[in-house]
Amino acid sequence: MLSFTVSERKLQSSLSIERYIHTMGVVKAARGLSKRYGADMEKASYAALLHDCAKDYPNDMKLRFCREYHIPVDDIMALNTELIHQFLGAEVAKREYLVEDEDILNAIRFHTTGRPGMSLLEKIIFIADYIEEGRRKFDTLEVSRELAYENIDKAMAFILKNTIEYIKLKDRALHPLSVEAYEFYKCYMEE
Ligand code: FE
Ligand code: FE
Numbered sequence: 001m002l003s004f005t006v007s008e009r010k011l012q013s014s015l016s017i018e019r020y021i022h023t024m025g026v027v028k029a030a031r032g033l034s035k036r037y038g039a040d041m042e043k044a045s046y047a048a049l050l051h052d053c054a055k056d057y058p059n060d061m062k063l064r065f066c067r068e069y070h071i072p073v074d075d076i077m078a079l080n081t082e083l084i085h086q087f088l089g090a091e092v093a094k095r096e097y098l099v100e101d102e103d104i105l106n107a108i109r110f111h112t113t114g115r116p117g118m119s120l121l122e123k124i125i126f127i128a129d130y131i132e133e134g135r136r137k138f139d140t141l142e143v144s145r146e147l148a149y150e151n152i153d154k155a156m157a158f159i160l161k162n163t164i165e166y167i168k169l170k171d172r173a174l175h176p177l178s179v180e181a182y183e184f185y186k187c188y189m190e191e
Contacts, residue, residue: 007097011049016056023052025132026125033124036149040121047107047125050097054088062088069095080173086112114160114181123152130159153188160185 012020030048034041054062062084066073069091077083090109093099107125110118114126131145140162147155160182167174 010096011053014053014056019052019056022132022134023049025134026051026128029128029132030124033128033148033152037120037124037152039124043101043104043121044124044128046099046101047104047121048128050093050099050104051089051108051111051125051129052085053097053108054092055085057085057088065092076173076175080175083112083173083175086110110177113175113177114156114185115177116180116184118156118181120152123156127152127155127159130163151188153185157182157185157187157189161189 011023015023027045027048030044031041033039034044054065057065059081062081063073065071065088066084069088071084071087071091073084077087086109089111090105093108094105099105103119103121106119107122110122111125111129115122118126127144127148131141131148135141140158144155144159144162147158160178164174164178164182167178
């Protein structure tokens with residue numbers, strides 16, 4: 001049995017106002033995509049609500065929790081601490097928000113990097129995070145939004161490709177999961 005009672009007060013108090021607004025945008029986008037692809041809307045809302053739950057923790061707190069929760073912090077994560085919040089977020093969702101559903105936890109766990117062979121819910125959260133209405137306009141956003149409703153795997157390929165290019169451009173550490181995910185989804189680009 002799923003219980004969808006996120007403590008919204010708890011969540012709000014651990015997110016900045018901007019992050020909370022972003023989160024609400026992701027919830028809305030995830031619901032839209034769930035409707036389009038026939039995914040479980042409650043699960044999608046729940047995953048979206050919690051996807052960034054650990055993102056605004058101060059860095060030292062993130063690292064402390066990683067130790068406590070036995071989340072391995074590899075060199076790439078240490079270099080690019082932005083990468084920590086997806087893994088930590090999944091653990092926080094499990095331990096503090098009492099989420100038991102593995103699909104919801106995985107949707108949180110891989111929402112930034114993606115991974116090969118993602119579930120529908122995982123893809124919905126990954127894409128919703130990228131296309132939500134509050135995102136500042138950038139070149140590939142409109143195409144991503146259209147693709148998201150046209151063909152979800154093609155949207156994955158397109159977003160992963162752009163994300164990887166952006167990370168390289170900014171000279172940030174690229175997580176191998178992003179590359180693996182792109183390798184997995186790129187065949188859909190030709191469709
Ligand atoms: Fe995030
Ligand atoms: Fe996010």
